[in-house]
Amino acid sequence: MASETIVSGKKSANPDSAESAAPKRVAKALLDWYDSHARDLPWRVGPKARKLGKRADPYVVWLSEIMLQQTTVATVKPRFARFLKRWPTVEDMAGAPLDDVLGEWAGLGYYARARNLHKCAVAVAKRGSFPDTEDELKTLPGIGDYTAAAVAAIAFDRRAVVVDGNIERVVARLFAIDTPMPGAKPEIKARANAIWPDLRSGDFAQAMMDLGAGVCRPKTPLCLICPISAACDAYARGDQEAFPVRPAKKPKPYRKGAVFALSNGRGEMLFERRPEKGLLGGMLGLPGTAWTAGEKDESFALAPVKAEWARVGEVVHVFTHFHLTLDVYVASAPKGFRKSSDQQWIKPEKALLPTVMKKAVSITQA
DNA sequence: GAAGCGTGGGT
DNA sequence: TACCCAAGCTT
Incomplete structure (x- = not known):
């Protein structure tokens, strides 16, 4: 049992695994990698600027996170720029008619996101600012577990365990978690929590996502350039692509x-x-x-x-x-x-x- | 917990 | 071609 292994501190087969070695070492390796390999994204305050004290704008972080739900970075980039130019602040968006927001969203899919985006903007404008805790963020429309954690960590530097599809995959491989999805979610969250640093929580979240997107990819992961491969159980076994385990899909009618x-x-x-x-x-x-x-x-x-x-x-x-x-x-x-x-x-x-x-x-x- | 909810790009 | 998947949320 994986949980027994945690409790007993028993060594795994891999002497450098994230489980047996200091979790802090994994976090440091990944943050060091992020310092030199972070993607330059329009909604992101990079690691260098962060260290100089620059803060991310919660509105910008929130807007990007909503747009990025189930949507690729390449698709979001130009559309994010249009949104931000048209509505530079949450008050601006709150003051716009819903139909304008829906129109600007046209083509992006999952249109409940746009309706909730506007509803959330109105709620935030009414209360004066974005809440800065996961629990409060989660009460807002369109903000679930992932987005609440992401905004808390990235915009407010809270220690929040952020788990998206990328991080799910990274963690499932790191600990060779073979429970099929979505049943493995609690275990993945617990394992992520175990390696999550207290400091630079937002950078760590983004580092994990960058790693998942560019290195620990679904197909043909680039383990030879991975900064944490030494701690990876799946890599040690040589079956990285087997994780996470997904159930067979149903045919579409x-x-x-x-x-x-x-x-x-x-x-x-x-x-x-x-x-x-x-x-x-x-x-x-x-x-x-x-x-x-x-x-x-x-x-x-x-x-x-x-x-x-x-x-x-x-x-x-x-x-x-x-x-x-x-x-x-x-x-x-x-x-x-x-x-x-x-x-x-x-x-x-x-x-x-x-x-x-x-x-x-x-x-x-x- | 499962189902409903879009789209575009990559393979 | 057909399938896979991408920074998920709501009911």
Whole structure:
């Protein structure tokens, strides 16, 4: 049992393992590596500036962390710059209409993040500043275990054990934890806690993430240049890629639906705001049928108006939990057509849309 | 605890 | 092509 090993202090097979050797040595090795190898990221206060006393702006840290949830650094970089330029402070964002924030978020996915981003900004502006403890941060919308710990550590220099997907992988390998995910989470958190330093908690978190992203990668980790390979149980066994252990994935089902692109005489197209809850919640989209399993829905019953609809093609899109094929129909608005109150005429090239809707609109333009 | 919730890039 | 995955949160 791994827990018994901790309690008894029994030596593992690897004499330099993080378990038997001083955990402090692992932390120091990683922090030293971070001092010379930290990625230069727009939302980050690097180790050098930190040592000169520069503090990270909690708003900047929070904004970047929300954007980075399940989203790559490369995707976030340019979008983060736009957000920060448009809303330089949390008060600025709190004062903006929700639809502006959703529009700026369009294309980034997981749109609950954008709704919660705005809700959180309003809450923080109301209370005056970001809370500086994990527990208080966790009460805010969109902030869970990971983000609360990350903001507490990075923005407020609190000792907080930050565990994201990168750190999960690093720790699982470091201690060769073979419990399948997500069951291994408590053990991983405990092991991370055991090596977590009291000082430079935020730098350590970012060092672990940089290591996971660039060295301790999911596939073909670069163990030969890893600063903590001497302490790594998985490396000692030669099966780094086996960790963490993941259960087999379920196949994604297929769904079909149709959307209807109605044009007026001014180069505008009819869009409607989607319901707050659920898929693409709160975002603009084309009117359409429900997306259901099985064969395509040939019915035009749900078209926004009786018109001369022409099918222009289909778009294929993959969501987290299903494949979608969307038939796309176009028509010109008949004389006397009146849109409903939840609909709006927008020039399609100016509409801020989720990607699947952007795809649908784009095939009506050719 | 499992399911719902996006998208783009890499292999 | 199809699959994998990326600084997760909410219900």
